[in-house]
Ligand SMILES: O=c1[nH]cnc2c1ncn2[C@@H]1O[C@H](COP(=O)(O)OP(=O)(O)O)[C@@H](O)[C@H]1O
């Protein structure tokens with residue numbers, strides 16, 4: 054009895070042309086919406102841009118290639134390092150006596166860069182060369198030679214199909230600042246209200262310390278101000294020329310050679326280590342003060358005694374803690390506010406501490422382990438690490454001791470603050486160092502104000518639009534039912 058009228062009413066409803074029309078329209082609409090959403094959100098093949106930076110350090114040159122999506126230049130963390138190449142041989146400052154060869158030394162790495170970057174992008178790929186402390190020292194010693202070395206590398210780089218953007222000696226202040234920008238950019242600290250981390254860079258000829266200081270930076274030459282992504286930063290930075298680990302070793306040796314003895318018993322080298330060294334190499338550096346007396350003999354013999362405690366007291370002597378005209382100083386009369394926040398310690402800080410297995414040790418533990426390591430006989434050390442070049446291996450005891458002295462006594466990282474130092478080489482696949490920050494700055498990729506971004510990501514926007522359209526469609530259908538087929542709809546919800 055009940056089935057008949059229902060069938061009749063259903064038939065009636067479906068025969069209404071308007072209802073059929075609306076239903077078809079809604080179905081077509083939904084299909085179109087979903088298709089648009091899917092098509093629109095399909096990953097497009099991204100267009101990439103590239104940049105090349107050459108880090109002409111005191112000990113060697115490295116070539117870095119960076120890549121970023123063309124349409125997202127101003128967003129933090131978008132640029133990444135895709136490739137790095139170590140130039141064979143020493144740093145460009147070592148070409149002072151044969152300047153013509155300086156440029157050619159870069160050939161293998163630059164040719165490699167040509168192969169790594171798509172040909173159609175070559176002409177718009179900027180190339181920057183920045184030279185650091187090795188060239189700063191050569192500039193002091195012999196300005197003509199340093200200019201000739203720079204023009205040799207500049208001429209060579211101009212011969213590539215890239216966009217040559219200059220070869221210059223960067224200042225210690227820039228080196229510190231760009232290192233700080235790099236680590237914070239890679240850690241995505243510039244966005245939101247995240248705190249930044251300090252940067253500690255140890256090279257062969259200079260070392261940099263850079264961090265945000267709440268305390269006023271008394272000395273203008275150590276004070277930097279940045280406005281990045283809408284935030285203001287007051288940054289302290291200092292670069293100590295001659296306090297990279299290779300120059301620091303020379304300073305320590307020169308100090309010890311003041312006794313006049315040709316046989317040097319050096320506690321910073323392993324027992325059994327013996328080497329003839331040239332007096333010229335030690336005293337030939339502009340870092341070694343002229344107030345130190347230069348021995349008359351040409352060579353001296355270095356005999357290791359492997360005593361980290363004695364080594365530490367020797368090393369400490371290269372820091373001058375006695376004169377300070379500011380409220381507080383690190384050493385050599387340089388102003389420094391107390392260290393604040395977390396720090397990333399990279400380049401030689403990492404190489405040395407990583408080799409010595411001290412990257413996650415406390416300060417006291419590090420001292421203990423270093424004492425054990427330094428006292429190991431040289432023969433044993435060589436045997437245990439046969440794959441490591443002797444040049445590096447011989448110096449890890451000294452370098453480790455120097456790093457502890459620099460951080461603890463020089464910068465005043467107490468046992469407590471020691472935990473805030475993270476020894477690192479890379480952050481998310483890109484090397485920590487000044488090069489990335491340098492390129493970001495020169496290509497204007499870090500805006501002062503945060504770029505305007507739509508409040509929703511694109512996919513979120515499309516999803517919400519689809520959802521609300523479906524909801525609207527359902528409402529419309531309900532409305533249609535109410536207007537055109539009120540009794541039927543009310544009884545036959547399942548039809549809809
Ligand atoms: O594998 C390693 N083990 C130990 N030290 C290393 C290693 N690779 C590089 N270094 C050292 O890191 C330092 C890098 O300094 P760089 O050449 O950048 O000088 P700069 O920054 O003072 O101009 C040098 O002292 C070099 O010997």
Ligand SMILES: [Ca+2]
Nearest residue numbers: 110185256400
């Ligand atoms: Ca360096």
